[in-house]
Structures are given as C-alpha cells and as structure tokens.
Amino acid sequence: MPLNIIQGDITTLKVDAIVNAANEDLAMGGGVCGAIFAAAGKEELKTACAGLGPCKVGHAVMTPGFKLPAKHVIHAVGPIWRGGKHQEEELLRQAYLSSLQLAEGAGLASLAFPLISSGIYGYPKDEALLVAVTAIGDFLKESEMQVTLVIYDRKSFSLEPTMVYTLQTYLKKHFTEDSDVPLYAQLESYRLRQSVAAESLVLPLEDRLHQLEETFSQTLLRLIDEKGLSDTTAYKRANIDRKLFSKIRSDIHYKPKKSTALAFAIALGLDPEEADDFLMTAGYRLSPSSKSDVLIRFFLEQGNPDIHAINEALFYYHLPLLGA
Structure with a gap:
C-alpha cells in the first residue's frame, strides 16, 4: 500500500x-x-x-x-x-x-x-x-x-534548498498560468491536429473504429513485461494500492485517473515523450499549462525518478500527490 x-x-x-x-x-x-x-x-x-x-x-x-x-x-x-x-x-x-x-x-x-x-x-x-x-x-x-x-x-x-531553487527556475521557464501557451506546446498541438485531420481524410469513421490501439490497461501490462518488472514492483513503485492494481489488471477498459496514469509512467521509468504516449492511452497528456505536469516533466527528464521525491515536491507546492 x-x-x-x-x-x-x-x-x-x-x-x-x-x-x-x-x-x-x-x-x-x-x-x-x-x-x-x-x-x-x-x-x-x-x-x-x-x-x-x-x-x-x-x-x-x-x-x-x-x-x-x-x-x-x-x-x-x-x-x-x-x-x-x-x-x-x-x-x-x-x-x-x-x-x-x-x-x-x-x-x-x-x-x-x-x-x-x-x-x-x-x-x-x-x-x-x-x-x-x-x-x-x-x-x-x-x-x-x-x-x-x-x-x-x-x-x-x-525541501532541500538546492532542489527548491532548481524547481523554481524550471517552473519560471516552462510554466505559464495565462492563455499564452509556450511555442513548443503550440507546435505539438498543431502537429496532433494535422495528424488527426490527415487520417480522417484517408480512413472512413467505421474503419477507424476498427483500428483502435491498445487500451491503458493493455499498454500498462505490456510495458511491465517489457521492462522486466513484476506486478508487485510496478504498483509499489507507483505508490498504488494492490486492490486498485487488481482492478486495472482485470478490466481491459479500465479508465484511470490522470494521477494514477502518471504514477505508473513514473514507475515504468518512461521519459517525457514515452510518458505522453502512455498517457494518451487513457486520454491524457502532460500539459504545459498545469504546474503539476510541468513539475512531473522535470523529474521525468532527470531519468528514473522516485515517486516519493516527486510527491515531496508536489506537497511543497500545495499540489495533489500521485498514487496513494
């Protein structure tokens, strides 16, 4: 637990x-x-x-x-x-x-x-x-x-003073609370819209519905195997309750909260791009307009972050924790 x-x-x-x-x-x-x-x-x-x-x-x-x-x-x-x-x-x-x-x-x-x-x-x-x-x-x-x-x-x-300074510097650079979305986010959003538009022109709706990709649950279980992790190691690294993991495993169409999906992205050791792809299976993405997401992206960029260290930072900034 x-x-x-x-x-x-x-x-x-x-x-x-x-x-x-x-x-x-x-x-x-x-x-x-x-x-x-x-x-x-x-x-x-x-x-x-x-x-x-x-x-x-x-x-x-x-x-x-x-x-x-x-x-x-x-x-x-x-x-x-x-x-x-x-x-x-x-x-x-x-x-x-x-x-x-x-x-x-x-x-x-x-x-x-x-x-x-x-x-x-x-x-x-x-x-x-x-x-x-x-x-x-x-x-x-x-x-x-x-x-x-x-x-x-x-x-x-x-928090350790050096960590506070580093996080605050990163937030100032990457996070905006107003409607002006950073350029890299605008470009990513445009790329996604163009991709979807192009695909919709090629494939009729009925065909697209028959070509659905893996669900969140399927992707999670596959990645756990690919990373050579046991189920127990994965949900403990994610700070997730065993009962919740059992629900995810037993329901192919399980719809997680974003915090749960993020927790597993961290547990799997994904980089920011891999994490975004993983989150998309649950209908989410790392947003540059979310202070929580920007903080989490910072830790993902460092490589193999510990979820408890991330939760310390989230708590420090009065933000909801992951897992738990």
Missing part, C-alpha cells in the same frame, strides 16, 4: 496506530508528544508507558491509544541533532523502521508518523524529511501497509 503526505493533526487520524515522537523515558513532553498524551488521556498513557521505559534511541514500543481515534500509539525515540556526526541519520532511520516492524508484527494495516526529531530535537527538517520518506519507502517495497506522514504546519515542511 502507498505512502501519503498530508497536513493535519496526527491525533485526529482514525488509523490502526499513530507514532509518538517520544523521549527515552517515554514521559510526556511538548510538541507532538504532549499533544498525543493530552488527546489519549494523560494519566492512562503515563501509566501504560511507565512499565515500558526506558526506550533506547532508534527503538520503539507500543501502547493502547485510549481516547484517541487510533487504536494504538507507537512510541519511537529519535536522535537529538548534534551536527550530523553522531549517527543521527542511522538512528533516525532505525526509529522509523522499528515502528514499521512493530506495527507489521502486530498485524496493523495503517500507520501515521509525525516528522520525528524535527522539533525540539533540532534535526534539520529537509534532512529529516528525506530520512523519513526513504526509510518508509524502502520498507513498503517489501511490505503492505498504508502509511501517512503527517505535517502539522506547512511552514515546517522544507
């Missing part, structure tokens, strides 16, 4: 478990930790934690959720930032993996994380985000779970 990034209050989510950014003593703290204790019931959660601590950095323990909508709370201890030279990245990654493994061992299907260690522990937010997405993404390559990364305040959400 996929990884999603949302803005919200983790204490309000109705999932199997939420993760608390805990301290080693499992005591009530401030920030996310304090909010979780308050929402769950301070005394109940204090009593439950009392017999479980101390908990080492990088490890996690689980208690009931008490008054929370979530059934359980997983208390994960992240590292304090000390300049990045004291195994902080390794320990933070392990805190995520320990939580995920604990949830999987308990048979949980859905889990929500805050951005661990990025508050009073001082871990740089852009680096904390990268560790979180990488650790969760790696886990989901082998496991089935619905995982949500909850950002409480968008002001605290940060």
Whole structure:
C-alpha cells in the first residue's frame, strides 16, 4: 500500500496506530508528544508507558491509544541533532523502521508518523524529511501497509534548498498560468491536429473504429513485461494500492485517473515523450499549462525518478500527490 503526505493533526487520524515522537523515558513532553498524551488521556498513557521505559534511541514500543481515534500509539525515540556526526541519520532511520516492524508484527494495516526529531530535537527538517520518506519507502517495497506522514504546519515542511531553487527556475521557464501557451506546446498541438485531420481524410469513421490501439490497461501490462518488472514492483513503485492494481489488471477498459496514469509512467521509468504516449492511452497528456505536469516533466527528464521525491515536491507546492 502507498505512502501519503498530508497536513493535519496526527491525533485526529482514525488509523490502526499513530507514532509518538517520544523521549527515552517515554514521559510526556511538548510538541507532538504532549499533544498525543493530552488527546489519549494523560494519566492512562503515563501509566501504560511507565512499565515500558526506558526506550533506547532508534527503538520503539507500543501502547493502547485510549481516547484517541487510533487504536494504538507507537512510541519511537529519535536522535537529538548534534551536527550530523553522531549517527543521527542511522538512528533516525532505525526509529522509523522499528515502528514499521512493530506495527507489521502486530498485524496493523495503517500507520501515521509525525516528522520525528524535527522539533525540539533540532534535526534539520529537509534532512529529516528525506530520512523519513526513504526509510518508509524502502520498507513498503517489501511490505503492505498504508502509511501517512503527517505535517502539522506547512511552514515546517522544507525541501532541500538546492532542489527548491532548481524547481523554481524550471517552473519560471516552462510554466505559464495565462492563455499564452509556450511555442513548443503550440507546435505539438498543431502537429496532433494535422495528424488527426490527415487520417480522417484517408480512413472512413467505421474503419477507424476498427483500428483502435491498445487500451491503458493493455499498454500498462505490456510495458511491465517489457521492462522486466513484476506486478508487485510496478504498483509499489507507483505508490498504488494492490486492490486498485487488481482492478486495472482485470478490466481491459479500465479508465484511470490522470494521477494514477502518471504514477505508473513514473514507475515504468518512461521519459517525457514515452510518458505522453502512455498517457494518451487513457486520454491524457502532460500539459504545459498545469504546474503539476510541468513539475512531473522535470523529474521525468532527470531519468528514473522516485515517486516519493516527486510527491515531496508536489506537497511543497500545495499540489495533489500521485498514487496513494
């Protein structure tokens, strides 16, 4: 199942478990930790934690959720930032993996994380985000779970500064919000119109209806085989739920959302031109008048992009995510 990034209050989510950014003593703290204790019931959660601590950095323990909508709370201890030279990245990654493994061992299907260690522990937010997405993404390559990364305040959400500069420069060059479509798009549109017009002159309508090309589903399954991927690898790379993929596989005429088609274009490692051809099987194309499409084209041009990295950028620009 996929990884999603949302803005919200983790204490309000109705999932199997939420993760608390805990301290080693499992005591009530401030920030996310304090909010979780308050929402769950301070005394109940204090009593439950009392017999479980101390908990080492990088490890996690689980208690009931008490008054929370979530059934359980997983208390994960992240590292304090000390300049990045004291195994902080390794320990933070392990805190995520320990939580995920604990949830999987308990048979949980859905889990929500805050951005661990990025508050009073001082871990740089852009680096904390990268560790979180990488650790969760790696886990989901082998496991089935619905995982949500909850950002409480968008002001605290940060991409790596060089990436922000690069994306903003690319957007200024390729994206327009007004009616003046870039020249390359005008030429492409003209080429398509001329192609369709020429074909319509040669072939009667009835003949053209008998010469329909592959559907989206047929094309997707063919490309998965041609790329040497398994079905599981393909839908996980696309950040798509297994149930949705089963629907696509079983229905030759399945009509996907554009975000779903784009997610599979990324999973297949297509370049921008190949992606446009693939999207056309579902009736879509990459539009220079869509900020989302322009951002996605940027990543496609870089070659074999990771969908979670793309979703980070989309979230940063307040745009809908892919997959999930």
